Amino acid sequence: MNLSSNPTQITARITSQVEFRAGDGPLLEIPEGECQVIIDADSAVLTWIEEDQPMTAAIPKIEFDRFIESGAIVLGES
Structure with a gap:
């Protein structure tokens, strides 16, 4: 674990299906829409507003990278 790494926060857009698992629960x-992403060495934390409530999801970096590659998450403002 690299404790000296600095997480990067960027604006992103969800453009198609992005799922996460909260603990042992269902996916x-x-x-779809704008979100904020904090990217660290081993994970990405996405935050967005849903029904006027702030929501958060942490996903492993490898899954986040797959969402980027597939175009489901587009980094930067659109």
Whole structure:
């Protein structure tokens, strides 16, 4: 674990199905639209507003990278 790494926060957009698992529960979907992403060495934390409530999901970096590669998450403002 690299404790000296600095997480990077960027704006992103969900453009198609992005799912995450909250603990041992079922897969939940992040709705399409703008979100904020904090990227660290081993994970990405996404935050967004859903029904006027702030929501957060942490996903492993490898899954986050797959969402980027597939175009489901687009980094930067659109």
